[in-house]
Amino acid sequence: MKEYKVKVEVKLKPVVLDPQGKTVLTALHNLGFEGVDDARIGKLIELKITDDDAGKVRARVEDMCMKLLANPVIEDFVVNVEE
Amino acid sequence: MKEYKVKVEVKLKPVVLDPQGKTVLTALHNLGFEGVDDARIGKLIELKITDDDAGKVRARVEDMCMKLLANPVIEDFVVNVEE
Secondary structure, three states, X not given: OEEEEEEEEEEEOOOOOOHHHHHXXXXXXXXXXXXXXXXXXXXXXXXXXXXXXXXXXXXXXXXHHHHHHOOOOOEEEEEEEEO | OEEEEEEEEEEEOOOOOOHHHHHHHXXXXXXXXXXXXXXXXXXXXXXXXXXXXHHHHHHHHHHHHHHHHOOOOOEEEEEXXXX
């Protein structure tokens, strides 16, 4: 059994409006940061998981994303498993 | 002038308690996911920035993090610039 570090990136699908990102974009412009064309905000979830195989860890984390960590209707997720 | 894609990872510093992560950890256990030892939640900010040099983009985004995107007292950030 090893401990794996897993990073999950959860982002809104490109077709979904992101009001939080829009607010950040406006705030950056108001602070004088020019040339910023787009801002989108997602979640970064870091997990520590004890298991015996990286493939199993990935499959389980994808299951966690479908059930809890992401809303698959409006969000995409990317799972990165590090040993 | 090129358009750069920038990914900013904003995470709570390791010494800072993460109640949201604790809640997710408990929820994962309640859903039957065993072997999950820790969960921490951060932000993933994706920016599109038009500039003429990747180094300048990085410096400006670090400035944005200090001023708006992160709270440097309790959060760490990592800036990744992609062309």
